[in-house]
Amino acid sequence: MEEKIIVCISCYYKGYDFMDEMKKLGNKIILVTSENLKEKNWPWHAIDEVFYMPELQPSVWNLEHLIQGFSHLMQTRKVDAVVALDDYDVEKAALIRETFRIPGMGQTTHRYFRDKLAMRQKAKDSGISVPEFTAVFNNDEVNRFVEHIPAPWVLKPRSEASASGIKKLKSKDELWDALNALGEERHLFLLESFKPGDVYHVDSLTFNKEIVFTSASKYLAPPMQVSHEGGVFRSKTLGRYSDEFKALEEANAKVLSSFGLINGATHTEFIRGKEDGKWYFLETSSRVGGAHIPDLVEASSNINIWREWAKIEDALLKQKKYEVAKPTGYYSGLIVALIKDKEPDYNQFECEEVVKFLPIDYHVGIVYKSNDSSVVQDRLDYAAAKIHSDMLNILPPKSKPTS
Numbered sequence: 001m002e003e004k005i006i007v008c009i010s011c012y013y014k015g016y017d018f019m020d021e022m023k024k025l026g027n028k029i030i031l032v033t034s035e036n037l038k039e040k041n042w043p044w045h046a047i048d049e050v051f052y053m054p055e056l057q058p059s060v061w062n063l064e065h066l067i068q069g070f071s072h073l074m075q076t077r078k079v080d081a082v083v084a085l086d087d088y089d090v091e092k093a094a095l096i097r098e099t100f101r102i103p104g105m106g107q108t109t110h111r112y113f114r115d116k117l118a119m120r121q122k123a124k125d126s127g128i129s130v131p132e133f134t135a136v137f138n139n140d141e142v143n144r145f146v147e148h149i150p151a152p153w154v155l156k157p158r159s160e161a162s163a164s165g166i167k168k169l170k171s172k173d174e175l176w177d178a179l180n181a182l183g184e185e186r187h188l189f190l191l192e193s194f195k196p197g198d199v200y201h202v203d204s205l206t207f208n209k210e211i212v213f214t215s216a217s218k219y220l221a222p223p224m225q226v227s228h229e230g231g232v233f234r235s236k237t238l239g240r241y242s243d244e245f246k247a248l249e250e251a252n253a254k255v256l257s258s259f260g261l262i263n264g265a266t267h268t269e270f271i272r273g274k275e276d277g278k279w280y281f282l283e284t285s286s287r288v289g290g291a292h293i294p295d296l297v298e299a300s301s302n303i304n305i306w307r308e309w310a311k312i313e314d315a316l317l318k319q320k321k322y323e324v325a326k327p328t329g330y331y332s333g334l335i336v337a338l339i340k341d342k343e344p345d346y347n348q349f350e351c352e353e354v355v356k357f358l359p360i361d362y363h364v365g366i367v368y369k370s371n372d373s374s375v376v377q378d379r380l381d382y383a384a385a386k387i388h389s390d391m392l393n394i395l396p397p398k399s400k401p402t403s
Contacts, residue, residue, distance in 0.1 A: 003028050004080040004317045007073075009093050011059040013040040014290075015085035020046045021310035027317075030073070034061070059088040063095060070096055080317050087285050090114050091159075105262075105286060112259040113266075113286040116158045117190045119259070123281045126258035128251070130281050131271070133192035136179060145191060146172050152194040155179070159188070168194060197274040199282070200244070201235065202252040203289050203297050203305060204266050205324060207312050211256065212324045213305075215297045216248040220380065232337040232384045232392070233291060236376055237300040240329055244272075251279050261286060263316060265309040267293065292358055292365060296334040299355045299369040301327035332369040333376040335383050339364050339391040348386065353379050364391060 006022055007030045008015060019029050023046035031042065035052040042050075051069060053061040073079070082102055084093035094110035096102065111118040123130045134145040136155075146153070155178055157165040169175045179186055198218060205213040220234035238245045252268050267289035269282040288294055288305050298304050308324055315322035336358065344364040346357045353375060358365030364387055368379045 004314075005030065005077055006081045006083060006313065006317075007032060007070075007079050007096075008083050008085055009033075009089040009096075010085035011037075011053075011055070011061065011088050012086045013037050013042070014288075015306065016041075016043050017294075017304055017306035018083070018085065018288075018310045019043045021307040022046065022314065025310065025314040027314065030077070030079075032066075032069075034059070059086075061092065063092065066092060067096070067099055070100065074100060081313055083313060084287065087114070087287055087290075090286060105264075109260050110286070113261070113284055114159050116156055116283055118158075119283060120190070120192070120281075122259060123255065126254070128254055128258065128281050129278055131193045131195045133190055136189055136191050137187055142175075142179070142191065146175060149193045153191055154194050155189055155191055157188060158190055195271055195273050195280060197271045197280075200238075200248055200270045200272065201289060201293065202248050202266075202268045202270070203293060204252060204256070204268070205303075205305060205308050205312065206256060206261055206263055206266065207315070207322050209257070209262050211253055212322075213301075213303055213308065213327065214249050214252060215301055215303075215305075215327075216245045216252075217293075217296060218244070232335060232387055234333065234335045234380050234384060235291075235293065235296055236333040236373075236380060237296065237331055239331065239373060240327070247279055251281065255281055255284055259284065263312055265305050292334055292336055292367070295356065295358065295367045296332050299332035299367050300330045303327050330369045330371060331373040331376045332367060333380045334365075334367050335380055335387070336360070336363055336365040337387045337391070338362060338393050339387070340393045341391070344391065349383055351379065362393070 003026050005028045008019055009032045011034045020043045022029055028048045029046055031047050031050045034055050056062060079102060082093045082096050084090045090110050091114060094105055094107045097104045098106045112122050117135055120130050120133050132149045134141055136142055152168055152170050155167045155169060167178050169178060182189060200218050203215045204211050217235045217237045220236060248270060251270055255268055256266060264286055265288045266284060266286055268284040271280045271282050273280060294305050312322055339362060342361050349366055353368040353370045355367040355369050366383055368376050370376050
């Protein structure tokens with residue numbers, strides 16, 4: 001089988017397993033990444049060529065220069081696929097595919113996986129429950145919304161990965177102050193009703209429109225709370241036969257089919273309303289979840305979603321069959337927190353449920369697994385209490401997050 005040329009685009013350091021697996025499957029890998037990531041521990045053994053882009057601001061490149069560079073690259077190499085390794089790269093990859101007519105997700109579909117206003121509108125039109133929302137283009141429309149929908153509300157960037165830039169607002173005055181402060185950037189935001197409740201994430205793999213693997217987990221502290229208040233990020237997988245898992249599996253399938261996803265990895269978030277117990281769609285992305293969620297998923301299911309995604313891309317390019325192994329049914333838990341020391345002392349956390357300690361500077365990161373859900377919960381509670389009392393650093397880090 002001839003080798004295919006795959007261009008991986010990433011403005012973050014991630015996708016090690018993806019590139020490693022793609023190389024193992026007999027392909028040629030070209031990496032396009034940010035100049036300031038030159039020193040990172042990329043899988044150099046798997047990368048045939050690398051090109052660097054200067055960052056105009058964190059994760060932002062000059063797209064015209066990207067297209068020009070790509071045009072030059074295409075003159076002597078036949079590119080078979082373009083893969084975005086991070087949320088921020090989905091637009092860049094879609095633009096390249098559309099410009100050079102490379103198969104894969106184009107700019108119309110990508111908006112449903114990147115633009116929160118587009119995804120909410122599409123979900124609502126498809127009969128999927130979403131928190132009440134409005135665009136903020138028009139003053140009268142905003143006023144009508146706040147008269148009908150009681151505070152608090154959240155003002156969210158339409159295409160910012162993770163929870164950065166989200167503001168929770170308690171009054172009309174506060175809202176207008178926030179909107180006026182946005183100035184020329186106001187159209188890049190949306191307004192929605194704040195729904196208290198538990199937040200869940202569903203991580204899945206799709207091949208030829210069929211969802212072939214699903215993992216569902218519950219955040220034990222909402223990502224928004226962690227990014228705003230510092231603190232401890234925790235998530236725990238749900239039992240594959242639980243009612244919550246079944247409800248999320250169904251909701252996730254409805255979102256992905258409505259949004260037109262054909263292939264690849266997705267990370268989708270839902271909230272279960274505290275007041276009504278209903279499931280609401282929050283957002284989705286056509287990528288592997290960040291914040292070490294793949295480690296959580298692999299501990300419970302023995303499925304490495306980065307490597308499986310590579311196998312899916314390879315099967316599509318070579319028109320081969322693809323099958324995923326049957327997942328194992330463990331419970332797993334993940335805890336990550338920013339701490340004062342560069343390297344934590346992990347001795348105090350040693351126990352048989354630890355799958356791995358994550359090596360992240362100035363962070364403590366632990367993945368647990370067990371046959372018993374309550375054991376995982378106990379381990380996460382013990383670790384959270386210990387981190388809170390002895391190690392936590394509430395100051396936000398200077399570097400950008402890895403989620």
